[in-house]
Amino acid sequence: MLGKKLKILLAVGAASAVMLAAGCGGGDSKSSSASGKGGIPAVIRVGSETTFPPFEFTEDDKYVGFDLDLADAIIKQMGSKMEFKSMGFDALIPAVQSGQIDMIAAGLDATPERAKQVAFSDVYFKDNGYCIVVRKDNTTINDWADLAGKNVGAQVGTYQVKLAQEAKAAEVKQLDSNSQAWMELQANTLDAVVIDQPVAMYYLKQGAGKDLKIVGTQKDGSGMVFAFKKDNKQLQEGVNKALKELKANGTYDKIYEKWFGKPASK
Secondary structure, eight states: HHHHHHHHHHOOOOOOOOTTTTOOOSOSHHHHHHHOOOGSSSSSEEEEEEOBBBBBEEEEEEEEOOOHHHHHHHHTTTTTTEEEEOOOOHHHHHHHTTOOOOOEEEEEEEHHHHHHTEEOOOOOOOOOEEEEEETTTSSOOOSSGGGGTTTEEEETTTHHHHHHHTTTSSSEEEEEEEHHHHHHHHTTTOSEHHHHHHHHHHHHHGGGGGEEEEEEEEOOTTEEEEEETTTTTTHHHHHHHHHHHHHHHTTTHHHHHHHHHTTTTO
């Protein structure tokens, strides 16, 4: 995903630990000796790289996002509290392997390479991939083949540029930011934009949906997962159980809709 490439570029090294309101005070890097329900630690340290909206980012000097809301809800469902740490994306797997954190919540794709290093939760987000965004009055672009001969925008240095080129766009304008892509699309200087599907879903949820629409999607990978130290089976099983419970009681849907709107199937 684009998000993963951007994370590596934007990461500036490990940042200092920051507590969420749900977390505990103090800066002790060791796990709490107290236990929550079923032997799960009372405090679970969650690490993420916070420059990937809407999954994790900074807003009004606070860390927010879909991953943070979901991780906090899962941990509460297990009877524990979350302690949050922001760090560079490339530092997350080493941090969970060394025991500095207990769990990664960072829009992590479940790749075979990562499966050799960490244990995965069940998939919690399946709508990752790429999509085409056009103006609502556009009736000529409905899928990837329709990009042929069109002027298409994509963020510079990303896989989306390649996708637009492979679709035989007349011109692929490589843009510095997603915000520039939206402005040019709405100004009618571009026919379409190729972008990460979750990013597009979030932007349309914030109000752009009145002018823009998603017309084509392309899945990427097997979904997003939380990650744990290889031998931390207890936490892995506890998270999976809590995730199933949140999906069953409607909490997951509420968090999803907060950030992305209702799924198209609903």
